[in-house]
Amino acid sequence: TLLARHEYPTVIWGRNAEQVAAIDQRHENPRYLPGVPLTESLRATTDLAAAVASADLLLVVTPSHAFTETLHALAPHRRAHAGVAWATKGFEPGSGRFLHEVAEEILGPGVPLAVVTGPSFAKEVAQGLPTAVTVHSDDEQFAQTVANALHGPAFRAYTGNDMMGAELGGAMKNVLAVATGISDGMALGLNARAGLITRGLNEMLRLNVALGGRAETLMGLAGLGDLVLTCTGDLSRNRRLGLALGRGQSLGEAVAEIGQVVESVQTGDEVMRLGDRHGLELPISALVRAVLHEKITPREGLQRLLAREQKPEYPDGLFE
Numbered sequence: 430t431l432l433a434r435h436e437y438p439t440v441i442w443g444r445n446a447e448q449v450a451a452i453d454q455r456h457e458n459p460r461y462l463p464g465v466p467l468t469e470s471l472r473a474t475t476d477l478a479a480a481v482a483s484a485d486l487l488l489v490v491t492p493s494h495a496f497t498e499t500l501h502a503l504a505p506h507r508r509a510h511a512g513v514a515w516a517t518k519g520f521e522p523g524s525g526r527f528l529h530e531v532a533e534e535i536l537g538p539g540v541p542l543a544v545v546t547g548p549s550f551a552k553e554v555a556q557g558l559p560t561a562v563t564v565h566s567d568d569e570q571f572a573q574t575v576a577n578a579l580h581g582p583a584f585r586a587y588t589g590n591d592m593m594g595a596e597l598g599g600a601m602k603n604v605l606a607v608a609t610g611i612s613d614g615m616a617l618g619l620n621a622r623a624g625l626i627t628r629g630l631n632e633m634l635r636l637n638v639a640l641g642g643r644a645e646t647l648m649g650l651a652g653l654g655d656l657v658l659t660c661t662g663d664l665s666r667n668r669r670l671g672l673a674l675g676r677g678q679s680l681g682e683a684v685a686e687i688g689q690v691v692e693s694v695q696t697g698d699e700v701m702r703l704g705d706r707h708g709l710e711l712p713i714s715a716l717v718r719a720v721l722h723e724k725i726t727p728r729e730g731l732q733r734l735l736a737r738e739q740k741p742e743y744p745d746g747l748f749e
């Protein structure tokens with residue numbers, strides 16, 4: 430709806446014929462954005478091949494568990510010049526690969542790729558409320574093309590060239606939002622919330638450094654920005670999952686009640702796998718995963734965090 434509002438002829442593809450018809454004809458998405466009017470020029474279709482074959486730019490917005498199959502499905506219909514961007518946050522489940530690695534493998538060399546990320550609740554974007562995101566690509570011109578399409582009177586799109594850092598921030602903030610949600614669900618207070626956000630950022634930074642990434646990406650919209658939004662904003666599904674767990678609900682009940690994708694359920698495993706591979710301790714992410722897998726209760730998780738040994742805030746060399 431943002432792209433259509435910016436007068437780009439835009440087609441959204443979906444699998445569900447009823448939802449697609451509602452978007453195309455009534456300019457509403459009753460299942461996911463009830464009551465939010467969509468741009469009238471936005472078209473919707475269930476025909477993926479036709480939608481892709483007519484597009485100069487592709488923006489993938491499926492959940493991470495559907496990213497690989499969606500790229501396989503669109504690849505044969507892609508126009509040779511059409512670059513591929515995505516707003517999906519997470520890793521490929523099972524392999525733990527970054528999504529740009531998946532895209533490179535499926536689409537082959539020479540296809541412009543970009544990550545769109547940052548603090549952006551879909552509902553607020555659809556409502557036209559001011560939002561800032563960042564678009565990262567190895568191809569500077571493509572990052573600019575995608576950013577130009579998104580940028581408008583109430584939507585700022587910055588650019589960068591660190592796809593790995595941008596993806597890491599977007600994926601990890603979902604796991605860390607569960608931690609602050611749990612803390613708030615247990616009524617542990619505002620000090621605890623701020624401590625968790627900041628030490629969570631430290632986990633992002635340390636993993637990013639271990640992967641050879643650049644700290645500045647995570648100090649910007651892709652990291653800190655999205656971390657603050659998702660850890661504090663009740664529109665976040667990941668935060669709401671944490672709130673429910675902190676109040677004593679089970680994972681199954683909480684996910685069913687939310688009724689939308691909650692990326693942290695998958696991403697927690699992949700973050701820990703990455704951390705283990707690099708010999709890193711990521712205590713907050715580890716506890717979130719343990720609570721999500723119902724191996725420990727939120728209260729046990731809290732006790733474990735508070736019992737950790739005292740240490741310097743920044744181990745030597747974090748930013749070197």
Ligand SMILES: NC(=O)C1=CN([C@@H]2O[C@H](COP(=O)(O)OP(=O)(O)OC[C@H]3O[C@@H](n4cnc5c(N)ncnc54)[C@H](O)[C@@H]3O)[C@@H](O)[C@H]2O)C=CC1
Nearest residue numbers: 461490491492493495516517518549550551552689690692
């Ligand atoms: N909702 C938000 O505010 C934001 C979401 N994201 C990311 O965007 C991705 C999608 O999230 P949402 O749209 O919010 O999730 P959602 O749960 O609201 O909607 C998921 C959509 O994907 C479709 N879908 C699921 N599996 C599919 C498959 N195999 N093939 C095709 N379509 C499939 C569903 O039918 C549904 O339309 C996630 O990675 C999320 O982290 C990123 C920024 C903001």
Ligand SMILES: O=C(CO)COP(=O)(O)O
Nearest residue numbers: 547548549550665666667
């Ligand atoms: O990524 C998001 C906002 O930037 C949406 O967060 P949730 O998936 O937690 O709702």
